[in-house]
Amino acid sequence: MTINVLFAAHANRWAQYETPLRTALDAIGIDYTLGTDMAPETVDYIVYAPNSDVQDFTPYTRLKAVLNLWAGVEDAVGNPTLTVPFARMVDDEGLTQGMVEWVTGHTLRHHLGMDAHIVNPDHTWNAKAPPVSADRPVGILGLGELGTACGQALTGLGFPVTGWARSEKTIEGMTCLSGKDGLHDVLRQSQILILLLPRTPETENTLNRESLALLPEGAFIINPGRGPLIDDDALLEALDSGQVAHATLDVFRVEPLPKDHPFWAHPNVTVTPHIASETRPPSAARAIAENIRRGEAGEPFLYLVDRDAGY
Numbered sequence: 288m289t290i291n292v293l294f295a296a297h298a299n300r301w302a303q304y305e306t307p308l309r310t311a312l313d314a315i316g317i318d319y320t321l322g323t324d325m326a327p328e329t330v331d332y333i334v335y336a337p338n339s340d341v342q343d344f345t346p347y348t349r350l351k352a353v354l355n356l357w358a359g360v361e362d363a364v365g366n367p368t369l370t371v372p373f374a375r376m377v378d379d380e381g382l383t384q385g386m387v388e389w390v391t392g393h394t395l396r397h398h399l400g401m402d403a404h405i406v407n408p409d410h411t412w413n414a415k416a417p418p419v420s421a422d423r424p425v426g427i428l429g430l431g432e433l434g435t436a437c438g439q440a441l442t443g444l445g446f447p448v449t450g451w452a453r454s455e456k457t458i459e460g461m462t463c464l465s466g467k468d469g470l471h472d473v474l475r476q477s478q479i480l481i482l483l484l485p486r487t488p489e490t491e492n493t494l495n496r497e498s499l500a501l502l503p504e505g506a507f508i509i510n511p512g513r514g515p516l517i518d519d520d521a522l523l524e525a526l527d528s529g530q531v532a533h534a535t536l537d538v539f540r541v542e543p544l545p546k547d548h549p550f551w552a553h554p555n556v557t558v559t560p561h562i563a564s565e566t567r568p569p570s571a572a573r574a575i576a577e578n579i580r581r582g583e584a585g586e587p588f589l590y591l592v593d594r595d596a597g598y
Protein backbone atom coordinates (compact mmCIF):
# COMPACT_ATOMS: atom_id res chain seq x y z
CA MET A 288 0.00 0.00 0.00
CA THR A 289 1.19 3.52 -0.78
CA ILE A 290 1.87 5.73 2.21
CA ASN A 291 1.36 9.47 1.97
CA VAL A 292 3.95 11.78 3.52
CA LEU A 293 3.03 15.44 3.88
CA PHE A 294 5.86 17.96 4.16
CA ALA A 295 4.55 20.78 6.37
CA ALA A 296 7.21 23.48 6.68
CA HIS A 297 8.09 26.75 4.97
CA ALA A 298 8.57 26.67 1.19
CA ASN A 299 12.34 27.25 1.41
CA ARG A 300 12.65 24.07 3.51
CA TRP A 301 10.82 22.08 0.81
CA ALA A 302 13.42 23.21 -1.70
CA GLN A 303 16.16 21.93 0.65
CA TYR A 304 14.47 18.71 1.70
CA GLU A 305 12.54 17.34 -1.27
CA THR A 306 15.43 15.57 -2.97
CA PRO A 307 17.09 14.25 0.23
CA LEU A 308 13.74 12.96 1.48
CA ARG A 309 13.01 11.19 -1.81
CA THR A 310 16.49 9.64 -1.76
CA ALA A 311 16.05 8.46 1.85
CA LEU A 312 12.50 7.15 1.28
CA ASP A 313 13.60 5.35 -1.90
CA ALA A 314 16.38 3.71 0.12
CA ILE A 315 13.97 2.16 2.64
CA GLY A 316 12.06 0.56 -0.21
CA ILE A 317 8.50 1.64 0.54
CA ASP A 318 5.85 2.80 -1.90
CA TYR A 319 5.12 6.43 -1.09
CA THR A 320 3.91 9.79 -2.24
CA LEU A 321 5.57 12.91 -0.87
CA GLY A 322 4.23 16.43 -1.24
CA THR A 323 3.24 19.71 0.35
CA ASP A 324 -0.45 19.57 -0.45
CA MET A 325 -2.58 16.52 0.35
CA ALA A 326 -6.13 15.90 1.52
CA PRO A 327 -5.70 15.66 5.33
CA GLU A 328 -7.65 12.41 5.65
CA THR A 329 -5.16 10.66 3.29
CA VAL A 330 -1.96 11.61 5.17
CA ASP A 331 0.01 8.87 7.01
CA TYR A 332 3.03 10.89 8.23
CA ILE A 333 3.75 14.60 8.56
CA VAL A 334 7.31 15.87 8.31
CA TYR A 335 6.85 18.94 10.41
CA ALA A 336 8.17 22.35 11.37
CA PRO A 337 6.16 23.88 14.23
CA ASN A 338 5.92 27.22 12.39
CA SER A 339 4.16 25.64 9.41
CA ASP A 340 0.54 26.31 8.45
CA VAL A 341 -0.52 22.98 9.99
CA GLN A 342 -1.59 23.80 13.53
CA ASP A 343 -4.81 21.79 13.80
CA PHE A 344 -4.16 18.07 13.39
CA THR A 345 -7.82 17.09 13.89
CA PRO A 346 -8.58 16.59 10.15
CA TYR A 347 -5.62 14.19 9.78
CA THR A 348 -7.66 11.16 10.75
CA ARG A 349 -5.25 8.54 9.33
CA LEU A 350 -2.08 10.07 10.75
CA LYS A 351 0.45 7.62 12.24
CA ALA A 352 3.16 10.03 13.43
CA VAL A 353 4.46 13.59 13.23
CA LEU A 354 8.20 13.80 12.60
CA ASN A 355 9.75 17.10 13.65
CA LEU A 356 12.48 18.66 11.53
CA TRP A 357 14.04 20.35 14.57
CA ALA A 358 15.42 19.24 17.95
CA GLY A 359 13.41 21.84 19.90
CA VAL A 360 9.72 21.00 20.27
CA GLU A 361 8.49 23.68 22.68
CA ASP A 362 6.22 25.29 20.07
CA ALA A 363 4.36 22.05 19.30
CA VAL A 364 4.48 19.90 22.42
CA GLY A 365 1.46 21.61 24.00
CA ASN A 366 -0.74 21.39 20.88
CA PRO A 367 -3.85 19.53 22.14
CA THR A 368 -4.73 18.33 18.63
CA LEU A 369 -1.37 16.58 18.20
CA THR A 370 -2.22 13.25 19.78
CA VAL A 371 -0.31 10.77 17.59
CA PRO A 372 3.35 9.83 18.28
CA PHE A 373 5.52 12.95 17.92
CA ALA A 374 9.25 12.49 17.30
CA ARG A 375 11.89 15.20 17.60
CA MET A 376 14.93 15.41 15.36
CA VAL A 377 18.09 13.59 16.31
CA ASP A 378 20.55 13.99 13.47
CA ASP A 379 23.91 12.67 14.63
CA GLU A 380 25.91 13.37 11.49
CA GLY A 381 24.56 16.88 10.99
CA LEU A 382 22.94 18.61 13.97
CA THR A 383 24.95 16.88 16.68
CA GLN A 384 28.29 17.20 14.91
CA GLY A 385 27.58 20.88 14.19
CA MET A 386 26.78 21.56 17.84
CA VAL A 387 29.92 19.76 19.00
CA GLU A 388 32.00 21.96 16.70
CA TRP A 389 30.28 25.20 17.75
CA VAL A 390 30.46 24.45 21.48
CA THR A 391 34.05 23.24 21.29
CA GLY A 392 35.09 26.27 19.27
CA HIS A 393 33.57 28.77 21.70
CA THR A 394 34.84 26.87 24.73
CA LEU A 395 38.39 26.95 23.33
CA ARG A 396 38.04 30.65 22.49
CA HIS A 397 37.40 31.46 26.14
CA HIS A 398 39.76 28.86 27.55
CA LEU A 399 42.69 30.05 25.43
CA GLY A 400 41.80 33.76 25.73
CA MET A 401 41.97 34.04 21.95
CA ASP A 402 40.37 37.49 21.88
CA ALA A 403 43.48 39.06 23.39
CA HIS A 404 45.48 38.15 20.28
CA ILE A 405 42.75 38.56 17.69
CA VAL A 406 41.93 42.10 18.90
CA ASN A 407 45.31 43.63 19.78
CA PRO A 408 45.34 47.20 18.42
CA ASP A 409 48.47 48.17 20.42
CA HIS A 410 50.39 45.20 19.01
CA THR A 411 51.37 44.05 22.49
CA TRP A 412 53.72 41.03 22.65
CA ASN A 413 51.95 39.42 25.61
CA ALA A 414 53.46 35.94 25.73
CA LYS A 415 51.88 34.07 28.62
CA ALA A 416 52.11 30.32 29.13
CA PRO A 417 49.13 28.61 27.53
CA PRO A 418 46.40 27.48 29.94
CA VAL A 419 45.94 23.79 30.67
CA SER A 420 42.54 22.28 29.93
CA ALA A 421 42.74 20.01 32.98
CA ASP A 422 42.69 23.14 35.17
CA ARG A 423 39.44 24.50 33.70
CA PRO A 424 36.30 22.69 34.91
CA VAL A 425 33.44 22.78 32.41
CA GLY A 426 29.77 22.32 33.31
CA ILE A 427 27.06 21.26 30.90
CA LEU A 428 23.39 21.72 31.80
CA GLY A 429 21.47 19.15 29.75
CA LEU A 430 22.92 15.73 28.97
CA GLY A 431 20.74 14.74 26.05
CA GLU A 432 21.91 14.04 22.52
CA LEU A 433 23.72 17.34 22.21
CA GLY A 434 24.98 17.89 25.77
CA THR A 435 26.41 14.37 25.95
CA ALA A 436 28.18 14.66 22.59
CA CYS A 437 29.64 18.05 23.54
CA GLY A 438 30.71 16.71 26.94
CA GLN A 439 32.46 13.76 25.35
CA ALA A 440 34.29 16.01 22.89
CA LEU A 441 35.47 18.32 25.70
CA THR A 442 36.47 15.37 27.87
CA GLY A 443 38.50 14.14 24.93
CA LEU A 444 40.34 17.47 24.90
CA GLY A 445 41.23 17.03 28.57
CA PHE A 446 38.64 19.23 30.28
CA PRO A 447 37.10 17.92 33.50
CA VAL A 448 33.39 17.92 32.60
CA THR A 449 30.46 17.77 34.99
CA GLY A 450 26.98 17.50 33.51
CA TRP A 451 23.51 17.91 34.91
CA ALA A 452 20.24 16.33 33.74
CA ARG A 453 16.76 15.55 35.05
CA SER A 454 17.51 11.87 35.48
CA GLU A 455 20.57 10.20 36.98
CA LYS A 456 23.12 9.08 34.40
CA THR A 457 26.46 7.42 33.95
CA ILE A 458 28.56 8.70 31.07
CA GLU A 459 32.14 7.53 30.75
CA GLY A 460 34.70 10.19 31.53
CA MET A 461 32.22 12.71 32.94
CA THR A 462 30.67 13.38 36.34
CA CYS A 463 26.88 13.36 36.02
CA LEU A 464 24.59 15.03 38.54
CA SER A 465 20.86 15.66 38.86
CA GLY A 466 18.45 17.38 41.22
CA LYS A 467 18.68 20.82 42.79
CA ASP A 468 21.78 20.01 44.85
CA GLY A 469 23.41 18.61 41.72
CA LEU A 470 22.71 21.86 39.87
CA HIS A 471 24.28 23.87 42.68
CA ASP A 472 27.35 21.60 42.63
CA VAL A 473 27.79 21.99 38.87
CA LEU A 474 27.43 25.76 39.07
CA ARG A 475 29.93 26.12 41.94
CA GLN A 476 32.69 24.44 39.94
CA SER A 477 32.05 25.53 36.34
CA GLN A 478 34.54 28.03 35.00
CA ILE A 479 32.86 27.50 31.65
CA LEU A 480 29.13 26.72 31.72
CA ILE A 481 27.33 25.40 28.63
CA LEU A 482 23.53 25.36 28.43
CA LEU A 483 21.96 22.59 26.36
CA LEU A 484 18.61 22.22 28.09
CA PRO A 485 15.31 22.31 26.24
CA ARG A 486 12.83 25.08 26.92
CA THR A 487 10.17 23.80 29.33
CA PRO A 488 8.32 25.44 32.25
CA GLU A 489 10.88 23.79 34.59
CA THR A 490 13.99 25.02 32.78
CA GLU A 491 12.92 28.66 32.37
CA ASN A 492 15.36 31.00 34.22
CA THR A 493 17.64 28.14 35.27
CA LEU A 494 20.25 30.89 35.36
CA ASN A 495 18.86 33.65 37.57
CA ARG A 496 20.38 35.97 40.21
CA GLU A 497 20.76 33.19 42.78
CA SER A 498 22.19 30.56 40.47
CA LEU A 499 24.56 32.97 38.69
CA ALA A 500 25.96 33.93 42.10
CA LEU A 501 27.06 30.31 42.63
CA LEU A 502 29.45 30.33 39.65
CA PRO A 503 33.14 30.92 40.28
CA GLU A 504 33.92 34.60 39.80
CA GLY A 505 34.82 35.35 36.18
CA ALA A 506 33.05 32.33 34.71
CA PHE A 507 32.14 32.08 31.02
CA ILE A 508 28.64 31.18 29.84
CA ILE A 509 27.87 29.61 26.49
CA ASN A 510 24.17 29.26 25.63
CA PRO A 511 23.18 27.43 22.47
CA GLY A 512 20.12 25.92 24.26
CA ARG A 513 17.24 28.40 24.45
CA GLY A 514 17.01 32.08 25.42
CA PRO A 515 14.52 31.69 28.29
CA LEU A 516 16.96 29.44 30.17
CA ILE A 517 18.57 32.70 31.34
CA ASP A 518 17.10 35.72 33.12
CA ASP A 519 18.52 38.46 30.86
CA ASP A 520 18.58 41.19 33.52
CA ALA A 521 20.33 38.92 36.02
CA LEU A 522 22.94 38.01 33.41
CA LEU A 523 23.59 41.67 32.58
CA GLU A 524 24.08 42.42 36.28
CA ALA A 525 26.47 39.49 36.61
CA LEU A 526 28.44 40.68 33.56
CA ASP A 527 28.64 44.23 34.91
CA SER A 528 29.91 43.05 38.29
CA GLY A 529 32.49 40.70 36.75
CA GLN A 530 30.83 37.64 38.27
CA VAL A 531 30.47 36.47 34.67
CA ALA A 532 33.43 37.37 32.45
CA HIS A 533 31.74 36.76 29.11
CA ALA A 534 28.55 35.29 27.70
CA THR A 535 28.37 33.78 24.24
CA LEU A 536 24.68 33.61 23.36
CA ASP A 537 23.15 31.95 20.30
CA VAL A 538 19.52 31.95 21.40
CA PHE A 539 17.26 34.64 22.84
CA ARG A 540 13.81 35.25 24.28
CA VAL A 541 12.94 37.24 21.15
CA GLU A 542 14.55 36.31 17.84
CA PRO A 543 15.89 38.09 15.91
CA LEU A 544 17.37 39.82 18.97
CA PRO A 545 15.88 43.37 18.93
CA LYS A 546 18.35 46.04 17.78
CA ASP A 547 18.04 47.91 21.09
CA HIS A 548 18.66 44.88 23.31
CA PRO A 549 21.60 45.57 25.68
CA PHE A 550 23.26 42.27 24.71
CA TRP A 551 24.22 43.77 21.33
CA ALA A 552 26.21 46.61 22.88
CA HIS A 553 27.68 44.84 25.89
CA PRO A 554 31.47 44.45 25.51
CA ASN A 555 31.40 41.06 27.22
CA VAL A 556 28.60 39.49 25.24
CA THR A 557 28.99 37.70 21.93
CA VAL A 558 25.74 37.40 20.01
CA THR A 559 25.42 34.74 17.34
CA PRO A 560 22.13 34.61 15.40
CA HIS A 561 20.81 31.13 16.30
CA ILE A 562 23.35 29.42 14.07
CA ALA A 563 25.03 27.07 16.55
CA SER A 564 23.86 24.07 14.59
CA GLU A 565 21.31 23.27 11.97
CA THR A 566 19.64 20.10 10.90
CA ARG A 567 21.34 19.02 7.68
CA PRO A 568 18.92 17.76 5.05
CA PRO A 569 20.64 14.53 3.85
CA SER A 570 21.21 13.07 7.34
CA ALA A 571 17.94 14.48 8.75
CA ALA A 572 16.04 12.92 5.83
CA ARG A 573 17.60 9.55 6.65
CA ALA A 574 16.50 9.92 10.30
CA ILE A 575 12.94 10.70 9.18
CA ALA A 576 12.86 7.81 6.71
CA GLU A 577 14.09 5.43 9.41
CA ASN A 578 11.17 6.41 11.63
CA ILE A 579 8.73 5.90 8.76
CA ARG A 580 10.27 2.48 8.10
CA ARG A 581 9.80 1.64 11.77
CA GLY A 582 6.19 2.81 11.72
CA GLU A 583 5.42 0.63 8.71
CA ALA A 584 7.24 -2.38 10.22
CA GLY A 585 5.36 -2.07 13.52
CA GLU A 586 8.58 -1.20 15.37
CA PRO A 587 8.71 1.52 18.04
CA PHE A 588 9.48 5.04 16.79
CA LEU A 589 12.79 6.61 17.78
CA TYR A 590 13.13 9.86 19.76
CA LEU A 591 9.52 10.29 20.82
CA VAL A 592 8.72 13.47 22.72
CA ASP A 593 7.62 12.99 26.34
CA ARG A 594 4.62 15.30 26.38
CA ASP A 595 4.45 15.42 30.19
CA ALA A 596 8.11 16.44 30.48
CA GLY A 597 7.74 18.85 27.55
CA TYR A 598 10.73 17.69 25.49
Ligand code: NAP
Pocket residue numbers: 358359360382428429430431432433434451452453454455483484485486487489490511512513537538561562563564565598
Ligand atom coordinates in the same frame (compact mmCIF):
# COMPACT_ATOMS: atom_id res chain seq x y z
P1 NAP B 1 17.48 16.16 24.57
O1 NAP B 1 18.20 14.99 23.99
O2 NAP B 1 16.01 16.10 24.75
O3 NAP B 1 18.19 16.49 25.96
C1 NAP B 1 17.68 17.41 26.87
C2 NAP B 1 18.50 17.29 28.16
O4 NAP B 1 18.00 18.26 29.09
C3 NAP B 1 18.33 15.92 28.83
O5 NAP B 1 19.57 15.52 29.38
C4 NAP B 1 17.32 16.21 29.93
O6 NAP B 1 17.42 15.36 31.06
C5 NAP B 1 17.71 17.62 30.32
N1 NAP B 1 16.60 18.28 31.01
C6 NAP B 1 15.37 18.56 30.55
N2 NAP B 1 14.62 19.16 31.50
C7 NAP B 1 15.41 19.25 32.58
C8 NAP B 1 15.22 19.75 33.88
N3 NAP B 1 14.04 20.28 34.28
N4 NAP B 1 16.24 19.67 34.77
C9 NAP B 1 17.42 19.11 34.41
N5 NAP B 1 17.68 18.61 33.18
C10 NAP B 1 16.68 18.69 32.28
O7 NAP B 1 17.75 17.47 23.69
P2 NAP B 1 18.97 17.77 22.69
O8 NAP B 1 18.72 17.12 21.39
O9 NAP B 1 20.24 17.49 23.42
O10 NAP B 1 18.78 19.34 22.51
C11 NAP B 1 18.85 20.23 23.62
C12 NAP B 1 18.34 21.59 23.22
O11 NAP B 1 19.29 22.25 22.37
C13 NAP B 1 17.07 21.58 22.36
O12 NAP B 1 15.91 21.41 23.15
C14 NAP B 1 17.11 22.95 21.73
O13 NAP B 1 16.48 23.87 22.60
C15 NAP B 1 18.61 23.28 21.67
N6 NAP B 1 19.13 23.33 20.29
C16 NAP B 1 19.68 24.50 19.85
C17 NAP B 1 20.22 24.57 18.56
C18 NAP B 1 20.89 25.83 18.09
O14 NAP B 1 21.24 25.93 16.91
N7 NAP B 1 21.09 26.81 18.95
C19 NAP B 1 20.16 23.47 17.71
C20 NAP B 1 19.58 22.29 18.19
C21 NAP B 1 19.07 22.23 19.48
P3 NAP B 1 17.18 13.76 30.90
O15 NAP B 1 18.38 13.25 30.15
O16 NAP B 1 17.15 13.30 32.30
O17 NAP B 1 15.90 13.58 30.16
